[in-house]
Amino acid sequence: MHPARMVALAFGLAALFGTALLSLPLAAADGRRAGLDTALFTATSAICVNGLTVVDTGGYWSGFGEGVIVALVQIGGLGIMTLASLLALLIAGKLRLRMTLQAQAESRIGIGDLRAVLLRVALVTVVVELVTAALLAARFRLGYGDAWGTAVHHGAFHSVMAYNNAGFGLRADSLTPYAGDPWVLLPVAGAVVVGGIGFPVIVELLRHRSRRRATGRRRGWSLHLKLTLVVSGTLLTAGTVLTLALEWANPGTFGPLGVADKVLNAFFHSAMARTAGFNATDIAAMEPATLLMTCVLMFIGGGAASTAGGIKVTTFAVLAAAMLAEVRGEPTSGVFRRTLAPHVLRQALTVALAGVGLVIASTIALLTMVDARMEFVLFEVVSAFGTTGLSTGVSYDLPPVAQLVMVALMFVGRVGPITLVSALALRDRTRRYQLPEERPIIG
Template sequence: MIVTGFGMAVVIGAAVLALPIATESGESAGLLAALFTATSAVCVTGLVVVDTPTHWSMVGESVIAGLIQVGGLGIMTLATLFTVLVAGRLGLRARIFAQAETKTLSMADVRHVVRRVVVFSLLCEAVTAVILTGRFLLGYGEPWGRAVYLGVFHAISAFNNAGFALWPDSVMRFVADPWICLTIAAAVIVGGLGFPVVFELLRGWRRPRRWSVLTRITVGVTAVLLAAGTLVFLAAEWHNPKTLGTLDDSGKLLAAFFAAVMARTAGFNSVDIAGMDPTSWLATDLLMFIGGGSAGTAGGIKVTTFGLLAFVIWAEMRGEREVNVGHRRLPEPAQRQALAISLISVALVALSTYLLLALTSHSLDRVLFEVVSAFATVGLSTGITADLPPAGHLLLVMLMFIGRIGPLTLGTALALKDRARRYQLPEERVIVG
């Protein structure tokens, strides 16, 4: 159902974007460009094959914003909300679908959770839109209508971790503007934490000792990755005239922090990605692949998966049979699920990189960056997206679609497929390493 829902959203979005009214020129964008853009919007990625502000009309941009909203909240969440509004109650089947999409830990309060998800999302987008609108209006002299339009569009794009921007250079013109950059970064972080974590933080942010394992891992790993990413970008790009070299010290810190946040599946860029040092590309690859929190608008394998595997490695290095986080023990099925999702994702990225290398003449570092960005639904690019052949665009479409629904459906399937054997086979040790 989740796959079908997202697929239908992509098809409908592509059909509308293929209409002449969706482009500035009044001519059809073509099926491939419409399909790529619709997939990128529904999967909240941000990769584009045509320039968003110059190619698409206001109708097309509005359709893109709507697709981002649908993809961010989740097809099943929206369907459940409509069911609640129309019927006033939920059946078991609808509750199960809503639970799969929102990662609710209990089915008893799914209806309440879905309502809170939608209300919280719209509230965050509204606050972000108000701040951005005020800045565009007062700081840059944009007309009232244009300022509101820019504020609302980028609020939706930021909170849903989409990365679509209405300027050809993304947000590079605002690289030293903390009002724009920090507002967008805050929306990205909140949207990428995941709804269960956000709700728990709202209830008990003053009592971290009572946080669940999910919240502890998500918040802890997110903080570490943001700090590490900022330091890496500062070290690698400090003297680079194409990125941070021309900024003052505060501007460099702001730009590096913004780059670290956006690499976690948002897709906005305030500096030229193509001008970055290859070491920064590699660091961005790692941040993109890990992604954000579970049940949020971010992509990647998720910080919970990464953090869980880190605890597994730590326990193994200490010779402990059980994996503990704080005062809780992690169940073995969760450890196996994290390992399965990670290895399958690595295999998919490796295979896609090989295929894209065979289809193009671009270097490995640029192709790997593009593949990871598509799979992790980030949207950052070194500038080769539009130059890829049609087969390469279709490969990225597949990666964006799998990257959006793959970890969700795979994780759910693995969790539901857990079954116990009534017998055990004889044990035999093997050499590892």
């Protein structure tokens, strides 16, 4: 079996295993067995680090159920094959070739770097989650008077969700009670940004730092690192500015807030739209223009090989570079003084168009099943595909058939790009002849 197919199979089996656990009476707060549709939807959302829910997480699930959700999110965020390889490395001290290939297909990391990368990924994950959990627990305890047990519980839960870009919250209104509290929103946003830039970027930054300390020399950044950081920063800034401008006077969202709180919440919403899923303002009360802008950010998503979803910022950057080259009349497209290979452009175009087609088809299907505004349904579909978890409330009222559509979307959004790009790379062929050239009319 091709490693990419093995990744998809592993995620599918993990979703089914999570469904079985959440179907136990022990997983529900009232001791009753959860419905199969509810358990399947929640387990798929967790393993795909999405965050969309059909029930109130904190009120519906017991401590055991919440623990299952946290475990699934952590496994899904790191990657099943990546986590399995890490455990094998820690226990046996070595990796077999088959497991190495599977982890490489999932994490998009070179085989030669895999051992060192896995250890650094584990270290970064533990450090970021512990620091975020400590900051949140201290704030919940000292700022809101929660008991230490409750504060630590809530801090740890939201820390895991933030770093893995999942939007599960222990309150039905997510983080809206903390809309004016930077001590809660900024640590969450920081963990989301770190988790969303991707493991290859984090590891390369750490490697450059180590080499600079050892040799005193600076080495140039890779094209992937430059694209990820520049495009992520640009999208984060643009999302903040647009959200602030569009929601400034909206009485249902930013209208009653002071200037500082408006800026804070605009930044927080822009960061969450990069596939995190927490909200500090009422999404359903936002302007239609804001919802559409958020859909664009969710569709693009975060960095490749990260805990985020979407088509990824590098895919977006490659397409933008190709458009700019065509406008300028240049024969090839490039960025940062590097020429982009033609097959990279074809792969980016395939991933993007496949995503657009899937979103449109799913939106049409859901519109025939639910009675909701079109922009709300589109928002929910893009949120599922981008594994974001932001919701206008439509998911709570979905019939079982519509829930299955969303389950498929979440699954494809998480493992689809990995499988598709790996399959395209595997089918790359060289032809020994060239067909006659002809140009159809464009536009």
